[in-house]
Amino acid sequence: MNISDIKNHFTNWREWELNPIVIKELRQGVRSWTVTGMLLLFLVVLFIASLGFLVTESFDINPNMQLGGSMFSAFTVILAGASIFFIPLYTAVRVAAERQENNPDLLYVTTLSPARIIRGKFLCSAYIALLFFSACMPFMAFTNLLRGVDLPTVFFILAYLFLVVCAANMIAIFVACIPASRPFKVLFALGGFFASFWIVIPLVEISWELMRSGVGAMMSGRDFWIGVLTAAAIGLAATGLFFVLSVALVSPPSANRALPVRIYLTVIWLLGGLLNFGWVAQTGDAERMNIWTFSTFAVMMFALLVTISNSDQISQRVRRTIPAARVKRFFAFFFFNGAAGGLLWTGGILIATYFASQTVMLFLPTAAYPSILSMQGQIWFATTAAYAFAYALTALFIHRNFLSRRPPKLAGLLAVLLAAAWAIAPSVVLFFLNQLSWKSVEGLQLGNIFNVASLRDDDQRLYHLYFAFGWLLVMIVINAKWFFRQANNFRPPPVAPPVLK
Amino acid sequence: MKVEVKNLRKEFGKTVAVDNISFSFDSGHVFGFVGPNGAGKTTTMRIISTIEEPTSGDVLLNGISVCEEPELARRAVGYVPDTLPAHADITVHEYLDFYARAYGLRGKKRTQAVEAIEEFTNVAGIREKHLKALSKGMKQRVSLGRALVYDPDVLVLDEPAAGLDPRARVELRELLMLLAERKKAILISSHILTELTEICNGVVIIERGKILETGTIEDVLKKSAPRRTVAIRLLDTQNAALLKELLQTPFVENARDVANEIHFELNGDESAACDILGGLIAKKFKVIEFRQTKANLEDIFMNVTKGGVQ
Numbered sequence: 001m002n003i004s005d006i007k008n009h010f011t012n013w014r015e016w017e018l019n020p021i022v023i024k025e026l027r028q029g030v031r032s033w034t035v036t037g038m039l040l041l042f043l044v045v046l047f048i049a050s051l052g053f054l055v056t057e058s059f060d061i062n063p064n065m066q067l068g069g070s071m072f073s074a075f076t077v078i079l080a081g082a083s084i085f086f087i088p089l090y091t092a093v094r095v096a097a098e099r100q101e102n103n104p105d106l107l108y109v110t111t112l113s114p115a116r117i118i119r120g121k122f123l124c125s126a127y128i129a130l131l132f133f134s135a136c137m138p139f140m141a142f143t144n145l146l147r148g149v150d151l152p153t154v155f156f157i158l159a160y161l162f163l164v165v166c167a168a169n170m171i172a173i174f175v176a177c178i179p180a181s182r183p184f185k186v187l188f189a190l191g192g193f194f195a196s197f198w199i200v201i202p203l204v205e206i207s208w209e210l211m212r213s214g215v216g217a218m219m220s221g222r223d224f225w226i227g228v229l230t231a232a233a234i235g236l237a238a239t240g241l242f243f244v245l246s247v248a249l250v251s252p253p254s255a256n257r258a259l260p261v262r263i264y265l266t267v268i269w270l271l272g273g274l275l276n277f278g279w280v281a282q283t284g285d286a287e288r289m290n291i292w293t294f295s296t297f298a299v300m301m302f303a304l305l306v307t308i309s310n311s312d313q314i315s316q317r318v319r320r321t322i323p324a325a326r327v328k329r330f331f332a333f334f335f336f337n338g339a340a341g342g343l344l345w346t347g348g349i350l351i352a353t354y355f356a357s358q359t360v361m362l363f364l365p366t367a368a369y370p371s372i373l374s375m376q377g378q379i380w381f382a383t384t385a386a387y388a389f390a391y392a393l394t395a396l397f398i399h400r401n402f403l404s405r406r407p408p409k410l411a412g413l414l415a416v417l418l419a420a421a422w423a424i425a426p427s428v429v430l431f432f433l434n435q436l437s438w439k440s441v442e443g444l445q446l447g448n449i450f451n452v453a454s455l456r457d458d459d460q461r462l463y464h465l466y467f468a469f470g471w472l473l474v475m476i477v478i479n480a481k482w483f484f485r486q487a488n489n490f491r492p493p494p495v496a497p498p499v500l501k
Numbered sequence: 502m503k504v505e506v507k508n509l510r511k512e513f514g515k516t517v518a519v520d521n522i523s524f525s526f527d528s529g530h531v532f533g534f535v536g537p538n539g540a541g542k543t544t545t546m547r548i549i550s551t552i553e554e555p556t557s558g559d560v561l562l563n564g565i566s567v568c569e570e571p572e573l574a575r576r577a578v579g580y581v582p583d584t585l586p587a588h589a590d591i592t593v594h595e596y597l598d599f600y601a602r603a604y605g606l607r608g609k610k611r612t613q614a615v616e617a618i619e620e621f622t623n624v625a626g627i628r629e630k631h632l633k634a635l636s637k638g639m640k641q642r643v644s645l646g647r648a649l650v651y652d653p654d655v656l657v658l659d660e661p662a663a664g665l666d667p668r669a670r671v672e673l674r675e676l677l678m679l680l681a682e683r684k685k686a687i688l689i690s691s692h693i694l695t696e697l698t699e700i701c702n703g704v705v706i707i708e709r710g711k712i713l714e715t716g717t718i719e720d721v722l723k724k725s726a727p728r729r730t731v732a733i734r735l736l737d738t739q740n741a742a743l744l745k746e747l748l749q750t751p752f753v754e755n756a757r758d759v760a761n762e763i764h765f766e767l768n769g770d771e772s773a774a775c776d777i778l779g780g781l782i783a784k785k786f787k788v789i790e791f792r793q794t795k796a797n798l799e800d801i802f803m804n805v806t807k808g809g810v811q
Contacts, residue, residue: 020602024591031590103584106647109551110603111575252571253554317569 020112021120022127025094029128034090042082042132046139049074069148069211072140076157076207079136083129083165084200088172089189091125095176096185099250114250118173118243125169133162152216157207163232164203167239168196174242177249233275237268254315258307262335262345265303269296269349277360286364289357290377296353297381300346301388307342308392309412312400312486314338322492333490339396339411340486343389350385354378379461380452386468387449391415393475400482423448447471502528502563502577502654502686504549509558511544511710518544520710521558526688526703528654531681533697533718534690535798536707537806542690543583545707546657549688550580562655576604579648583660585640587633593643594619594628597650604651614650622646622676638669645676656680658689662696674700694798704798706805713805721801730794731774733763736787743786750777767793 029035053071098105107117140154175188218224244264248257276292314322318337323329334345358378395415403410426445430436442456446467455461504526511519519541526532534542547553549560551571560567560574567574588596597618601611619625622642627635635643641661648656658677662670670693677700681687691697697704704721706714714721735743743763747756752769767774778791 015607017602017607020599023602024595024599027595028588028590104552106552106580106582107599107603109571109575109580110600111572111605112603113572252551254569254571315569316566 019116019120019123021107021117022123024107025120025124026127029124035128035131038082038086038090039131039135042078043135045078045082046075046136049078050139050142066146066148068143068146071146072143072149072154072211073208075136075140075143076161076211077204079132079140080161080200080203080207083132083161084168084196084203085193087125087129087132087165088168088192088196090128091121091169092172092176092189092192095121095173096189099177099179100182108250114247114255117250118177118246121173122166122170122243125173126166129162129165129169133158149211150214150216152219153211153214156215157210160228161203161207163235164199167235167242168199170239170242170246174246174249177246179249230275230279237272240264241268254317256318256321256337258310258337258342259335262342265299266335266345266349269299269353272296273353273356280360280364284364286361289360293353293357293381296349297385300350300353300385303342303349304346304388304392305412305415307346308339308396308415309409310337310339310342311408312339312482314490316493319491319493322490324492329490333487336490338486338490339408340483341490343392343483347389354381354385376458376461379465383452383461383465383468384449386465386472387419387447387452390468390471390475391419391449393472393479394418396482397475397478419449423450503561504655504686504688505561506545506549507559507561509545509548509560510556511541511548511553512556517710519548519555522705522707522710522712523558524705524712524715526686528684528686529681530702531677531687531689531700533694533701533704533798534688534707535694535697535704535802536690540707541710542707543659546580546659546688546690549655550578550657551575552580576651577653578655578657579651579653581641581644581648581656581658581661583663585637585644587640589633591632592629593624593632593635596632596643597646600647601650606651614652618646618650621649623672637664638666641665641669641673645673649680654684654686656685656687658687660690660692662691662693670696694802698798706802708806714801718798722797729767729774731765731767731777732759732790732792732794733765733781733788734761734790735763736789739786743781746781746784746786747777750780753777762790764794 050071053067053074057067057070098107112120137158140158141151143149144151144154172192175192176185178185178188180188241264244260248261251257272292272295276289280286280288314337322336323332333341334348335341392411392415395411395418398414399406399408399411403414423445426448427436427441430440439456442454444455444457444460444463445451446463452461452464455464506522506524509519509522510517522541522545524532534546536542544553548555549567551567551574554568559569562574562577565574565577567578591599594615597615598611601615606614616625619628622645624639624642624646627639632640632643645658645661648658662673665673674696677687677689681700689697689701698718701718703717704715705712706721714724716724733743740758740761740763744756744758747753747763747765752767752773754766754768756763756765758764767777774791774793778788781788781791
């Protein structure tokens, strides 16, 4: 889209139309007994709860009565429960039904872009959440008249609960888009149901805490807004991540699925690092840098698995978008589809994170550096990362040489299985030798990625470090030929494609 | 619009659903896609419609690859699947309106397109009915309407006549002939071969993922059944004498009595048929019917396929 396109878009604002998915889903939603039934049930529960409070508490009159607070607490539980359990589940079931493994809904083969489809699904779930929140709002606002809660608190809690529900909806859409069979999706749904408890309980606790403190009183404080904005930014970043992941999942295999995900993660990684650095600089507490360092580490471990599951073959369509200029092509290699470029990108981010953290520590010598990302912490980071790459490259090598006819996603699975097998194998052997004990589990088990964290003797971590880097080096050498072939093949095709008239 | 299927292959695990098939058809052509169950018809059609990715090979729509540029190719293809629309909580009009929106039709243009399609597929009277409440025939019409609402150049129909009553079938056939007149390139699979013979210009016969026969209907008929079968009916019951006479006549093979008629295979051209008829009349046989029975698609299908599935 160039500037004139953008200009035309805004000039023709009268022709703007809502996302077709939103219209369809909302039409189905308002006709659906699931939504209307749940909404009616929700209203009945709210009504009965209000009536119950008003009737029972009316007999207990005291001068410092704060009936509003008690009612608001109950409403918060009802709203959080209904919206966190029902709306994401409803959204996920609808998307999963459309994304059936063998028979996806035809809307996925329209000219709607994958991003538009996911945005439509997300917006629709947000509208349904808004419907539930709108239904609850009068009840909650009413509690203000009964003392015990101020209006800013009511609206603040509603707003933050709404954002959490939206984030949960996005996660639900992502899970529903995963190309898994129906039993797996049912398992995911059950997992999501139980995970919802872990969201609802802290949510309610935070709401009660906010209610007790009174948001109105805290709003003038700078720390309050820093906390709120940080939480909102983290939530937004996570929601955005699940959005780009969902888009990648519904994109055709020939599309450059990796590009938006890697760009997004890189931007979030940079912004997160800067935000974290700002926080560290302000508080002088270098320990807070670990939030960024270890979050990056966790995300990159998942990214590594996905990366090695990429096909070596780059589609013609992606190939056509490879820049011809050498410098641009070099950077594109990191971000485009393909395992080789993905390995470089993941490795690059991890190395940069490691050194950036170290640099921050050096710039802030007054911070409690030695006790934070201590020597052992650094060794753990480097060793685990080296092991992860060694396993990934081993899996790639095995897949390429022995299972090349099988789909590339097997390489990711193989890496996990190898790591798991090697983690279990020593314990199984010790079990049969009748020598399995906590001490043996905490003893040195070279090659066991999990053993790095569970080692009793910190000094032995160095052995892990040497072993992991030695293994990684061997794997780099073994895979070097493949890697250079991939890098060499990463160039645009010579002929331009035909155009549909 | 030219549709070219090139060396298409699709594997599901160890099963080869489509094995290196190639064929092509153009605008204004109705191509029948025939084969036993499990032959690979639906898989091929789903690949053409960008729903499936082939293991190898490609389908080009005016040179646009469905593998490399599915989003572009999609604009040109309307797909009517064998499974009918079963969306809950949506009316016929809303369903068509959604697909019109999804294919980028806006404002008045969209309203007109949806109304025109509702008229064309004769669903205007049931536009406010819920999809789930429709009969199979009506759902089939809605499905066809959905595929046509954005006016694609290529139409891929997977078993559109399955389960339809005779009237609905005739109406569907008329709709398809109208669409062919509108220069759509149509690929249709069906097990009702007599109907395909009537509406198709070309045919692809496929079994176990491989093409057995392909070409225009005439070519395939000529190739698969080069000999004509002739049936003769006499006024009186002189069948035995006629049979004896025919066995001595040149160009006549395999003469037999079938349900009070004499059938034989004519190993010659139409003038040979004239000579035989003239000879019979000269010999005072009271011929009241002398007709050539052409082999139809069903005969060819039965001849070339073995009924194998994967």
